[in-house]
Amino acid sequence: MLAQIAPFVVRAADKVPEADDVVAGPWGALMFVLLIAAVVFLCFSFAKQLRKARAARNAGVYGDQPRGPEEPERTDDPTDQGRLTDE
Template sequence: MLTVLLTLADTPPEDNDVVAGGWGALVLVGLIIAVVLLGFSLFKQLRKVEAADKAGVYGRDDDPVEPVDAPAADQKADDQQS
């Protein structure tokens, strides 16, 4: 198996073959590294946000906030202007 791979690696591409070459391989490896680093950074930031939320930095209570009805809020604003 290894000899087959080495034989294929040693044979140069023909003139009609389109290959990415060394630059294409470097770009691919660079993109993979960038995605991995971005993933680690994302998880690090998410852990910071979760820790800050547990510490109460955002000022949220454990109780969910009731949604405000838009027509009722508009009616209160109209009543106050009168």
């Protein structure tokens, strides 16, 4: 008896939705907008942290000699041959 009912149960459970029924809807759009907002927020936060780190380095917080913001940084790279870099 179970063998006779099984094909009907499987067919009822394996219904494939129509192409128009599968949409992201308003929740998908909301998640997309929230992800974009999160990326923008993280980019601004990262830029802010870089500015704070640069100011701290210029003030000598990291053990370097304090220097003005206009002074270019000397690199310690031996392949650079003493060239100055602009930030």
